[in-house]
Amino acid sequence: MxxxxxxxxxxxxxxxxxxxxxxxxxxxxxxxxxxxxxxxxxxxxxxxxxxxxxxLKEKSRTGRIFYELTELGIKYQKEGTPEENILKLLSQEGPLTISEITKRLNLENRDVGSAYGKLSKEGLLSMSEKKEVFISCDNFEEKLKDLRNLLNKLFKSGRVPEESLREEETEILKSLSRKRSSSRGVFKILEREDIIYTIxxxxxxxxxxxxxxxxxxxxxxxxxxxxxxxxxxxxKRFRSYNINIPPVRVLLGRKNPYGEFLEKLKDKLSSLGFEEFDGPLVETEFWNSDALYMPQFHSARDIHDVYYVNNPSHAKEIEQPYLDQVAASHENGWKTGSRGWEYKFDRDFTRKLILRSHGTVLSAKTLTHAKVPGKYFGVVRCFRYDKVDATHLADFYQTEGIVLGENVNLKTLLGLLKMFAEEVAGAKEVRYVPGYFPFTEPSVEVHIKHPVLGWFELGGSGIFRPEVTEPLGIKVPVLAWGLGIDRMALMSLGLEDLRELFSNDIEQVRLRRRK
Amino acid sequence: MPKIEITENLLTHFAGRKFSEKELEDIAVVAKAEIDGRNEEEGLIKIELNDTNRPDLWSTPGLARQFRIFLNDKEYCYNFFSGSKETKEYGSRVIKVDPELKKIRPFITAFQADGHEVDEPQLLDLIQSQEKLCWNFGRKRSSIAMGIYRADLINFPVHFRAADPDLTGFIPLGEEKKMSLREITKKHPKGVEFGWIVAPFNKYPYLEDNSGNTLSFPPVINSAHLGAVKVGDSSLFIELTGTDLNSLLLAASIAACDLSDAGFTIKPVKVEYPYETSYGRDIVTPYYFQKPVVLDIDYSNKLLGEDLTIEETAGYIKKMGNSIAVEDKKIILNPPPYRNDFMHPVDIVEEIMIGRGMNSFKPVPPEDFTMGKLSSTEEFSRRVRDIMVGLGYQEMIYNYLGSKHEFVEKMNIDSDDIIEIKNPMTENFEILRNSILPNLLNSESVSGNALYPHRIFEIGKIAVIDSRENYGTSTKNYLSLLLSDREAGFNEANSHISAVFFYLSMDYSLKEAEDPRFITGRCANIIFNGEVIGISGEISPQILENWGIEMPCTGVEINLDFLIRS
Incomplete structure (x- = not known):
């Protein structure tokens, strides 16, 4: 500086x-x-x-010794020392026993005892045959004068340097100073350093x-x-501040940055004319797969691909006429012009409760009450029977939706995908590839060149099969789409592991920022 | 989705040409395939096949066939198929089916392939495609299982029997001693893997020739004698057993076409059933069972958004290897013998799309006007979230799956209303959460080093068992918050609840409550419109101890659905 x-x-x-x-x-x-x-x-x-x-710099430092009164010392200065008080009492009342003295002066036994010991040693007091103490000296006040003077002097000036005292005074001070182990000293010895500074x-x-x-x-x-x-x-003027002092950290209320990312995605989709749908976490096999024309014997429907609910294990009923119509479309195509999957539809299995494994469930359910033309979307929690690692989660968000319209077709599907590529992912280059989903025909995957991530698959889409739409009461073509937004979410949060999107760690979440 | 590994040489051999990396990626689109990886040194290519209804593409000859048809614009012709109108010569090759199999494993299809010496890459490819077919399309061998044998050792007719599992035995592949069928299901690795398919039955499927030599114990294992095919064999007998006749006929057709492409002569086999099937009691296989599908080009033009002529449309369909007839504005498609994925005319529309090429369709922006809208739950959640942020809380986002240990045991609650998963993969994900508080406490328990105070919340879904509902469960939208600090207490939390309700322009009241999760006398129900919609209180030290938390915590949980509905 x-x-x-x-x-x-x-x-x-x-x-x-x-x-x-x-x-x-x-x-x-x-x-x-x-x-x-x-x-x-x-x-x-x-x-x-x-x-x-x-x-400033330090020029020299010298050690000095000071004395001051302890709390007991202050008390003695004001109320007199036990010795002073005993002598005063005896001089007024004549001889008294130790216990009488103790009682009269409201002192403790040991204080009176030690004061008597000290005073008798100096010849100021003696004890009679009746165990009474009496004054055995004329000029007792003279003998106590030094201590009294010291008490008064220290009381007045607080801290007194050693060099300003006489040798006898220093000896008294030392003898009555608090020892390390005792708290009953009258004086306190302070060792201080005097430092001299220069500019x-x-x-x-x-x-x-x-x-x-x-x-x-x-x-x-x-x-x-x-x-x-x-x-x-x-x-007056105001004192200038040092503006370079590092700021103190503030703890603030904040949205979760992943939540903000999802919020922005929802806003974007609703700005593009999509209406949001929502639904329960627990679903039936019927809506999760059967209504999407996935045959009940399909390998993707094995026990090891979805989570089943233990209890209750089945829904009470499946809404009609959808159950009959979907069952018929599996068995023989119903009125859809399809030959169907040609097997016996299991009406017990279809009621089985599961944790929804994809957002398309809600697309299917929305068909039963959808507007035409209509656009719908959902960013919803789904569950998969998957080993959890950096790229797979057992519970995660999926972004899905549908577009219904008299005149929607493959080219409007491509137009929709292009809009998602540009508006949601900010991509300039888009590639369409034929795909496969059991519930759409034709099916198209969209690959995009993301400005940061490069080429990757943004999503899957297609036109719902008539075996999906007609049993649910829809006569017009329906575009169905799903977007994989996880990689963009990770990038936007500067993360590399999907598990961190759902972090438990308060500090990690507090410090996480969006790019 | 099946993934296969093929050798570049074999692909070149079957396709009749070499592909550069770029060419291969481009042509793969025709088969909805993706190149997953390439090992230049060993000449191996890994390919992922997306279409689970096209098992014909899961082998090198099948994939090469689709490429070759597309590039050469020429359909294939196989002359060994019998059908409803024509039966091919089967000689002495006959399989007799035991009536008892009707309830166990009712169907079998078979053919013989002669006149070509099988080499190692072909044998490996054959085994791989057989496995993919039986695993992915045949539901782990339960609906389709395939066996390949040395035809020169078989004495026809072959008998497909329902056999006593204890009295019937043979030396299975990979063993040296004779084992009974039951022993095989218990001790042989393939028996352990596939024994479940036959386990429910008293008798097991069993194949032997007329001299009593064992072919196999389908769908489990071949015999070590007839069923050990080696490089250099030039006469093979192939059979497929299973539960769905159409799938078996298709799988046999695919295998026959693949072996025919490899240079074998396909010789039909007659199967004699003692019971009726969709195609009669005697079926000579390979058998063409597919039915024609009719497409109206107005329909395809509407879905494609194009105005293609009938000639153009027919051309694109043929380019994919389909044989068709044109009648006025209709196209009648006879599926190739190796495909059975035309269920509806819409399936032909996709053939047109791929045949014409994806790039020929120009994207058109959506035209219909529709009103965009967020759900009422989302709108309301955002209002609440803004207030929570204003109160200084950090929003958290948690997984909805958890363990009983955390959501029940550590919370000292009973698990009556908790939704358990029947088939959990790990104990970390064995229940669907019934409350957000355990998630918040879990955060606190791992965040003791983070600067205090801690104020965290989540607005999210929970679910509980609810017998009044059709689904027996119900999903609810919750707000939960946790305060953790030296002084974090009931009164501070109540100030925050009060602020939330004030800014939502709603009223609430508190009523003293007892709950094992909270300290008695410092816990209250939150009442809204006369109903209990939440709880607030200082978390009991016992719960904190369960979580290993050494800082006072106060938690609040509110069912937002009551507020959204009001």
Missing amino acids: NLESTVRGLHPLEIKVLLNFKGSEEITKNDLMERLSYNEGQCNQAFSWLTSKNL TEAGIKAKELLKAGGITGEEIGAVTPEILKNGEWKN
């Missing part, structure tokens, strides 16, 4: 130090306290900030810059309602 921006970012505590001292001057904490009225905390902040910015070359230049800029350290820090009200800001 250059000096200008350092100077701009200086705190008033730092500014005042720089402005108030000369280049060669030695600066100590006491100086700041005296000349700038800083408290100890402010002194420490100013020194630590200025030295870290290399505007550096950079500091001198910073000071010049401050002067040139007219910065005094009296600038306003915070804009408050009070100064707005009283107008105090009018003749």
Whole structure:
């Protein structure tokens, strides 16, 4: 950081130090306290900030010893020491037993005991045959004078440096100071270092810059309602901030970026004239496959391709006349002009409950109440009996839909696919390839050249077979389509593994961004 | 979808020409095939066949035939097919069927192929296409199983019998000792794999020749003697047994056409049934059973969006290898003997599309005006989601499948209304979720290191058993949220619920509730229009312990359907 921006970012505590001292001057904490009225905390902040910015440097440090009163010391100063109080009591009342003293002075036994021990050793007290304590010296006040003076002196000036005390005083202080293990000391010994600072070359230049800029350290820090009200800001400047401090992280409410991707897809499809459909997660074999003219013996309908519901295992009934009409179209083509699959349709199996394995279920169900012309879509959760890995999920979203119209045909199907390629995937190049789906004929796959992903299969489509549409009451051609949007979703979120779309990890989801 | 691996040499041999990589990709479209990979060094090509109704394409000769027809514009002619009007010479080649098989495995078709020495690539291709045919088209051999034998060792007639599984035995392929049919289903690897097909029956299907030599135990395993075909054999007997006669006739026709293309002479076999079939009691196979399909070109033009003449249309259909007759505006198609996928005239429309080429159809933008619209669930969910985001919550999206351990045991609830999967693949996916709270707690349990507070939610579907419904289950739209922090508590959550309802312009009230998932006295039902639509409370420390969570959590769950409907 250059000096200008350092100077701009200086705190008033730092500014005042720089402005108030000369280049060669030695600066100590006491100086700041005296000349700038800083408290100890402010002194420490100013020194630590200025030295870290290399505007001050440490010249020397010396160790010093100070004494101050403990809480007990303060109490003794105010209420008298046990010794003082015992002598005072005895001088007023005459001889008393230890327990009487303890009671009268409201002291603890051991305090009275140790005070008596000390005073009798010094010859100030003695004990009579009646176990009564009496004063055995005339000038007892003189003997206690030194301690009293020290208590008063420390009480008055707080912290007293060792060098300002006499040797006898130091000895008393040491003998009555708190030992590490005891909490009952009267005095506390403090070891402090006195550090002397001087202003550096950079500091001198910073000071010049401050002067040139007219910065005094009296600038306003915070804009408050009070100064707005009283107008105090009018003749003052505001302190500049260091705008390069890294911002603090904010936790915000957010949509899931995969959810946003799906939302955008739904908006796009509805903007293209499609109406959204929705339905239950549990479906019947009838709607999941039979209504789509997938024969009940088809290899894709083995137990290992869909999830069956354990209990209840079957729907109560399948809606009529669809059941009869679909069953007939499987058995003999019904009125569709088809020969059918030529097998006996199983009406028990068709009621079996499964987790829907593709969105086309909802396309089929929509046919029973669809408008003509009509366009429908769904982005719906589907379930597959699949081993889960980076490219396969057991439960995932599928995007599917249908277009009904008197005049829809293969060429409008291609036009629809082209529209999806351009509008949904942003592709310029499109290739159509014949495909195969049991429920559409003809069937077309659309491959696109995605601006980032290159060529891939965007989706499958076709015209619903008459064996699908007519039993469900639809006489017009129906285009059916499905889009594979997973790869685009991963790309848009900067992911490579489909499982991450459904991540449990809060931090991962919080930090995920769309491209 | 079947995937096959073929050798480049064999493809070149059958197609009569070489294909560059690009040429192969282009021509593959004609067979709805995709080139999946190519091993240049070994000359192998992996191909995926998309059309599950075209088993004729699942072999090198079959695929090459489709390419050759398309490129040379010439249909194929096979002269070994019998039919309803004509029966081909079968000599002494007869199979007699046991009446008891009617309920076990009623049908068999067969033919002999002579006059060509089979080499290794052809033998491997034959075995591969047989396996694909029987696995994908024959439902894992249950409806079609094929056996290939050395015809020169067979003494006709062959007997297709229902045999006692304990008293009948032979030396199966891959073994040295005689085993009973039952032993084979228990001990032989193929028996273990396919024994389930015959398991429900007292007697098992069994094929032997007139001298009592075993051909096979269909659909399980061939005999080690007659059923061991090697490179260099030049007289083969092929039979197919199964449950659906049309599928068997088709499969036999496909195999016969493939072997004919390879240079064999196909010799018909007569099957004598003691019961009626769709084609009589005696059927000489290969047998042409397909029926003509009639297309009106107005229909094809309407679906294709074109105005093709009858000549043009006929030309494109023929280019795909179909033989046709034209009558006025109608085209009568007789399917090739190796195909049976023309169920409806619409199937011919696709032939026209491929025959003419996809690129000849110009995309037309959709013309009809329709109104786009989001579902009411989606519209409402978005309103709620916006409020939740405004309250500082991160939206999560979870899988709907889960384990009983997480959704029942860790939640201390009973599993009465939970939808279980009958055939779970793993215990991670054995139920459909009945609540979103376990998902949210799972997130919390793995996110202890993420900066607090945690405020997460999901709007999604759950499903429960519901006997009032036709499906016995019902799917509901839920909002669930979880707060996790030192101070996360009931009152904060209630402030958030209050905000959600305020901005939805709706009212709610709370009523004290008891629920094992929440702390007693700090849990309430959410009441809307007099009905309980949700629950809110501080998650019980026992539940938190079950999940290994060491931070207080408060959860809320609301059934949005009540609000959407109101």
